[in-house]
Amino acid sequence: MQINLLVRYLEAGKYEDAEESYDLHSCIECGLCSYVCVSKIPILQYIMLAKHELVRMRSMETVND
Amino acid sequence: MTDRTKLAVSFAPFWHNGSRVTDRSRQIILAALPAALFGVYRFGFSALGVLALAVSSAVLWELAFTRVAKRPVSVGDGTAAVIGLLFGMMLPASLPWWAVITGTFLAIVVARQIYGGIGANPFNPAAVAIAILMLAWKQRMDFDTALVNSVFDFPAFFPLAAVKAFGTEAIRDVALIDLFLGRQTGGIGTICNAALLAGGIYLVLRRVIRWEIPVSFLAGVALTAAAFHVVDPLRYASPAFHLLTGFTFFGAFFLATEDASSPVNFIPMLIYGAVAGAIAVFIRNIGVFAEGLVFAVLVGNLIQPLLDKIRPQALGKVG
Numbered sequence: 001m002q003i004n005l006l007v008r009y010l011e012a013g014k015y016e017d018a019e020e021s022y023d024l025h026s027c028i029e030c031g032l033c034s035y036v037c038v039s040k041i042p043i044l045q046y047i048m049l050a051k052h053e054l055v056r057m058r059s060m061e062t063v064n065d
Numbered sequence: 066m067t068d069r070t071k072l073a074v075s076f077a078p079f080w081h082n083g084s085r086v087t088d089r090s091r092q093i094i095l096a097a098l099p100a101a102l103f104g105v106y107r108f109g110f111s112a113l114g115v116l117a118l119a120v121s122s123a124v125l126w127e128l129a130f131t132r133v134a135k136r137p138v139s140v141g142d143g144t145a146a147v148i149g150l151l152f153g154m155m156l157p158a159s160l161p162w163w164a165v166i167t168g169t170f171l172a173i174v175v176a177r178q179i180y181g182g183i184g185a186n187p188f189n190p191a192a193v194a195i196a197i198l199m200l201a202w203k204q205r206m207d208f209d210t211a212l213v214n215s216v217f218d219f220p221a222f223f224p225l226a227a228v229k230a231f232g233t234e235a236i237r238d239v240a241l242i243d244l245f246l247g248r249q250t251g252g253i254g255t256i257c258n259a260a261l262l263a264g265g266i267y268l269v270l271r272r273v274i275r276w277e278i279p280v281s282f283l284a285g286v287a288l289t290a291a292a293f294h295v296v297d298p299l300r301y302a303s304p305a306f307h308l309l310t311g312f313t314f315f316g317a318f319f320l321a322t323e324d325a326s327s328p329v330n331f332i333p334m335l336i337y338g339a340v341a342g343a344i345a346v347f348i349r350n351i352g353v354f355a356e357g358l359v360f361a362v363l364v365g366n367l368i369q370p371l372l373d374k375i376r377p378q379a380l381g382k383v384g
Contacts, residue, residue, distance in 0.1 A: 002376045004329055023379040031078035038084045039184060044076060 001026050003033045003043065010046040015054050024050055086183070089324075090143030092273045094150060096264030097319060101154050103260050104253035108158035108215065112253045115160055116153040122166045123149025126173040136182065144183050148172050151319055152191040154254025155312060155359070156198075157211035164205060168194040188366045189323040192359040199354065208250050208356075219248040224310040226355040228302045236302060244309035255315040265318030274322035277334035282317040283308060285342025293350050301350050312358040316345065320359070326366040333372035341365030 001023040009018040018024045024047065033043045105113045127145035131138045139145075152172050156165065172194035177186045199206045208223035215221065220239065227235040243249065247257030255261070268274045286307055293301035307313065312320070321327060321341055328337050341361045348357030 001379055002330075002373070005373060005376075026379040029076075031076065034078040035080065036082050036084065038086055038089060040081065040085075044078060048076070 007041060007043050007046060010043075010050050015050045015057075018050055019054060024054075086142040086144065089273050090147045092268060092271050093147050093319070094143070096268045096273075097147075097150055097154065097254065099260035099264060100257050100315070101150065101254040103247055103257035104154065104158070104255075107217075107247065107256060108212075108253060112158035114162075115156055115158055115165055116150065116253060118162055118165045119153030119156070119169055120146050120149040123152065123169040123173050126170050127178070130174050130178045131182075134178070139183060142183065145173055148177070148190045150254075152194050154315065154319075155191065155195050155252040157206065157208050158253050159211045159214070160205055164198060164202060168198050171197050184325045186325050187370075188363055189320055189326050191323075192320050192362045192366075195359045196363060199359070208252070212250050217250070219243060221250055223250050223355065224306070225349055228306070229349070229355045232300050233298065233302050236306065239306075241305055241309060244306070249310065251311060252315070255312050258309050258314045261314040261318060265314065268318065268322075274318065275334060277331060278322045278327055278338045279317040281335045281338030282321050282342040283313070285339035286313055286317075286346055287342075288339075289343040289346040290350075293346065307346055307349065311349070311356040313345070316358045316362055317342070320362045321365060326369060328369050328372045330373070330376055333369075333375050336375075337365050337369060337372055340368065 006018055006022040006024065009015075009022055010024075015024070027047050029044060029048065031044045034041070034045075037043060101116055105116070123145045124140055128138065128140050130136075131140070149169055149172070152168055153165070156168070172190040176188055176190035176193035177183070180186050195206075204210050207226075209226055212221065222235075224236055224239060224244070239249075245258045247259065249256050265274075265279055269276045269279070287304040290302070290304040290307040294303050317338075321338060328334050341364065343361075344364050345358040345361035348354055348360055354360070
């Protein structure tokens with residue numbers, strides 16, 4: 001997966017684009033990206049937040065249906 | 066009683082490998098310094114003045130802008146100093162102070178900070194500033210005009226401009242080893258190819274830059290120059306000459322490899338370097354500018370978002 005592009009989408013809050021085009025769900029949350037990040041971006045936290053938000057959005061949609 | 070805090074578990078990266086932006090900036094400055102010092106030795110104290118002014122004004126512009134925009138002060142990471150140094154190394158030694166300060170303003174504020182600061186610039190800031198200065202003050206950025214009052218112990222003409230005007234006859238007496246060891250005119254830090262090569266290899270070995278971009282860049286320059294040379298050896302110089310003059314080595318190791326504006330995957334890096342190198346020779350041979358390499362780097366930066374789309378697919382992904 002292309003983590004440098006993924007994190008741009010996550011920073012902008014575009015979780016659905018990240019899921020469709022940048023393989024958000026391929027992440028197994030090992031944390032290596034945050035370990036080596038020169039700029040110390042909390043990448044793993046962004047990813048976990050994105051997954052959480054997507055689940056929350058989906059469950060809200062089913063409730064509203 | 067068990068201590069509850071002992072059982073609290075945080076998320077995966079429990080430690081950081083300690084790499085910092087400051088370290089990378091320091092490595093780049095270290096790698097660029099030999100070539101810059103050679104420029105000071107060659108052009109005298111006016112070159113030192115230009116370099117010092119470029120670095121200090123770049124840092125001050127960064128400080129001023131982050132203050133005005135109320136952003137976190139990012140001077141400490143050293144990237145502004147790197148941009149200032151790389152910018153200064155491409156200037157002729159006789160450039161007046163106001164042009165240097167304008168150039169660093171263009172590099173730091175226009176080309177970098179208004180896009181969001183470090184990591185967000187779509188173009189190489191130093192290349193943007195040099196390109197604008199070349200368009201704005203053509204005479205002052207012309208190496209032949211700028212260095213007309215200096216005395217050297219070697220033929221004091223800018224080799225690329227000579228080839229462009231008079232064909233390869235003009236450079237028949239110029240030995241390649243002289244070009245490699247920096248006995249030529251040009252930008253302050255771009256004339257000593259030996260020092261630039263050493264600095265570039267150091268950066269590659271320290272994993273600050275990836276080898277794919279410089280290698281494909283130099284290959285692009287060499288192959289395109291060879292094609293031109295075969296077609297008309299009287300008008301177009303040999304590939305070795307193109308490799309050793311102007312900004313070629315500097316562009317390959319220091320400009321094209323800038324973090325934010327270069328691709329990260331293997332094939333995109335090769336395409337990026339080759340395209341930029343090829344366009345550099347096109348501009349030299351059939352373009353308006355004797356040395357248009359910064360424009361070639363900017364074109365490379367321009368196609369970088371497209372190149373980043375060439376990437377491996379996730380395993381098992383459907384659709």
